Amino acid sequence: MQTDAKVVQLNSVAPDQSGPSVGGRLPVALIPVRDKAVLQLKQSMQALFDNADDSLFQMADRASSNGEQNAFFEAMRDLRLKRKSIESGFLELVGGIFTALNQVEIGKAPVLESISFANLSLMNTDALEESVAVDAMVAKVMSQSSLALGHLTIRLNALISKKLDERSNPLGPAVLCESFLSACSSLGVEIRVKLIIFKLFEKYVLSQLDDLYAQANQMLGAAGVLPDLKSAPPRSSTPRSHTPAKVQDEPFTEEVNENAVQQAFSTLQNLLSEVRGSAFPQRAQPADALPISSNDLMRLLSHLQKSAPQAAAETDVRDNLDQLLTRASAKSGRARVVGQVDEDVINLVSMLFEFILDDRNLPDSLKALISRMQIPMLKVAVLDKTFFGRGSHPARRLLNEIASASLGWADQDDAKRDSLYVKIEQVVTRLLTEFVDDPAIFSDLLADFIAFTGDERKRSERLEQRTRDAEEGRAKAELARLEVEQELNARLVGKTLPQVVVNLLQDAWSKVLLLNHLKHGVASQQWHGALATMDDLIWSVEPHTGEPEARLRLLQLVPNLLKNIREGMAGAALDPFATGEYFAQLEALHVQAFQRIKREMSAAGAASAGAVELPDVADSVSAGGALDESSLADAPAEPAEPPVMVEVVEEIVLLAPGEVRCAEPEEMLGNDDESLHKVDNLHVGSWVELQESGDQKLRCKLAAILKQTGKYIFVNRTGMKVLEKSRMGLAVEFRRGAVRMLDDALLFDRALESVIGNLRRLRKS
Structure with missing residues (x-):
């Protein structure tokens, strides 16, 4: 990838993307490094879980008691159920640590503390074993990749505001181990199983870090971040393999070989042998019946596969094979039967697909498609008995990927137009028409299907994120509306006020309050100012008979009150025509209020002991732009039309356009x-x-x-x-x-x- 970044000296950084970020955001140069790291860690975690079953199954097979064996089987189940949440939790933690790099708390990034002999007595045995295992893994990576990790830490320190060391580096083994431990906290397994999982994490994740550090250093150097700092190049340009050197003296971390995985099928055979008479009734066979070879069975299955590929879902494999064998026996003159091992394979695959057809998690329309894969899967199992014991087997993974992608499918969806349905149909059709005896087709189909679902997932994740953002914004607006409702109801319910004031507050000023709540929050000066303006407006239209101080306050209040209302409505971009109507009616209300003051003052007389000298009305009011001396002089002594008053009885409810507030x-x-x-x-x-x-x-x-x-x-x-x-x-x-x-x-x-x-x-x- 080409870059226009210029080479800089050791102590300088590209000005456009490398200086410490003031706003706490991730520097631009670190974004591709983060994305690359998350992608590689995701692939490594997938490899870990794909191979976890193999390791745990081996341990179960070596178990010395039924209780110990059941513990391993329970651990396999727990790990399968929680696989996705552990993977996503681990990656979210890693991404979150990157996000927090420029925040104040970066110095407090999760770090695994070394074990102190002073507090060993305070730790239980399991916690001690766990800590020792993790410290050993961290120390191993630190010793093997110290140079590359050190250079990466130096480059990160050139980009972010706070300083890191190798243990707080977001890609350092200590932080990754801590994140993995946190993600695995929900696993209810024994410590010996945990140690196996830790070793798998070391094997499939930590062993790949040297390559990740080299690539990260290379990317940052190419982006102009300390390019003169020479780091070790990546080990090789060949595709990354999840088969690092095995750890000595740890039987559960050895490479899974053919004989070890075959034990899974042997265990299943042993279980089958004890129930053949009940679960699978034995067919009557001549004593001299000759078992056919696996190659002959493959040819018969291929014949069934191609004879009616569209009806493969309804095909009873056992009955159809019996018909073919009967014909073969008639031609050869000697009874031909399926050998016991292949018979066991047929029975096992049949039971597997019985479960699939009964599985309530798969939609019915896709069950029909998936069940047509039965004969190809049976052929794979006949060819390769590790099919039953190897979690990473391409045929198994293809079936799992199809089922996982199908989880959200609805039976009412248009199958002919839906890209997922069409893709699964293409996969099944290719298997039925092209698969003869080369299992490599499963690897090709798996890679193609994963690429397809990856693109689909990216599109859905983008829309899902937009949905989340929109809903969070809507929730924030809903809370703000409820707060505004509460403030309005606290001031209006139970009062009798001019209708124009009630309408103005409910229809117009509520929007001003809502805007201030969303933009500035309830602790802001703007929010409290808008509430004070609402209180002043309500007070200004209430009767204040016999209160000379109140009358004086009214004269002083109105100009600024009208100014604040006008500015608030303008800031909320309300309809100028509607606001003009409000101000015209408010002017009439306040003119009437001043006329009442005039009448009361005249009636009381200047000799009253409690009289208050009124200031010049023109000086007090004209600043507001709504009333002046002439308007008071011209106003009639008795208003022809008194204001329409309304008693607010029901609570005000504010709804967004199109919103229907559902009751609990x-x-x-x-x-x-x-x-x-x-x-x-x-x-x-x-x-x-x-x-x-x-x-x-x-x-x-x-x-x-x-x-x-x-x-x-x-x-x-x-x-x-x-x-x-x-x-x-x-x-x-x-x-x-x-x-x-x-x-x-x-x-x-x-x-x-x-x-x-x-x-x-x-x-x-």
Whole structure:
């Protein structure tokens, strides 16, 4: 990538993008570094979780007791369910640390403290083991990449306002480990499982940091940030591999080899062997039946795959194979059957797809598409038994990616025009028409599908962010309207005032208050000034008979009052014609008020003991621009039309254009209600399905929880808002069964877990 940045000396930085940012914003030169780091860390985390099952399955297979084995299986389940939240939580923490680089608290960035022998006795054993493991990982990276990390820290210090060291560097191993620990805090696993996960983090994430540091230094140097500071180049330009050198003396971090992963299939076979008679009734076979080879089985499956690709979803593979074998037996004169190992593979894949067809998380229209992948998946399993034990297997990942992308699909969507449906259909069609015996097609389709969903996700995330911003702005405006309502009602409800004043305050001055609330806040001088003007206006039109001090105040108040009202309305850009009408009527009101003063003063007489000498009316009023001496002189002694008075009985409600303020549901639930707990367990990114009228179902994702209003905002898979609920309203919907959460854990892993659970139950029964 070319850059026009000029080379600068060691102590200078490019003036346009490298000096310390005054406003606390991330310097321009750091933005591509942050984006590159987040992308690489995301890929590394995906590799970690793709391989976590393999490592935990190996440990479960080596377990010395059923209890220990179950602990590992439970850990696998917990990790699958929380995978997405851990990934997103870790990346959000890393991004947040970058965002805070120029803020005052940068010196307090999360740092792992070294273990002190003085306080070892205060730590429990698990915490001690965890700290020791993390300190060892940090020390290893610091020793291996100290030069590149040091140079990166120097360059960052040239860009930001506060100083960093290697331990507080946002890409340093200490900060990354702390972020990973925080993201994993919800995992309910034993310390030995945690240590396995830490080792996987070291293997798939920390081992790639040297390459990341080199690239970051290279990017900053090219942008003109201390280009004379020479850092080590990246190790190689070849694509990054997630297979670093293995750690010695740690069996669970060894490279997963063929024999180790085969143990997963062996474990499944053992479970199958104990239930074959009940779960899978044995077919009657001649004693001299000859098992066909796996190659012959592949040819038969390919025949089924191509004979009716569109009907593959309804194809009973076992029955069709039996028909083909019967024909083959008739031709050869000897009974031909499927071998026991391949029979087990067929049964396992059949059980997996039974789960998929029953899965409520997949929409029915896409189930039909996905189920057509059964024969290609069966062929992969026949070719490669690691299909069952390797989480990173391309065929498994393709199925998981399709299911994950399908989570937000609605059955009422137009399948022919929807790009996702069309893409999945293309993938399935290619598998059915092109896959013979080379599993490499799954890798090609996986890469293509991930690229497609990546583009779709970027578009939906942009729209989702705009939706969040708009809703947060709307929530802020709603709170401001409620505050303005409260101030208006506190002053007007129960009073009888001229109708023009009530209309002016409700229709015009409320907008001035709202604008000041949004722009300056309730603690501002502008907000309090607008409230004071409203109080003065109300006071100026109320009767003050027998109050000579009040009459004097009125004469002094009106000019500035009218000036403040005029300036406030002009600042709110209100319609000049409407405001002119208001001022004309206010003028009439105040003329009447002054005429009343004149009459009262005349009646009281100058000899009254409590009389107050009035100033010249012209001097007091003409400054406001609304009244002058001539208007008072010409005004009739008794007004022909007294002002229309109105008693404010009902509370004023201010609504935005098109807004309908919904009341809370009549049903209120107790704080310990299970439905409220379900709502509180929702997090941004959770998918739910809402039963609408009739058979219509709405699938949507929680995009934001607005703290100001307590509203839950849901969007569809394109990022567009489709639902808004309060906490109590959502809990009521959960209570009556109209809302249910969708499981976004990996489809294949959920299916495999279900198969294992079913086989164990059958074995016990």
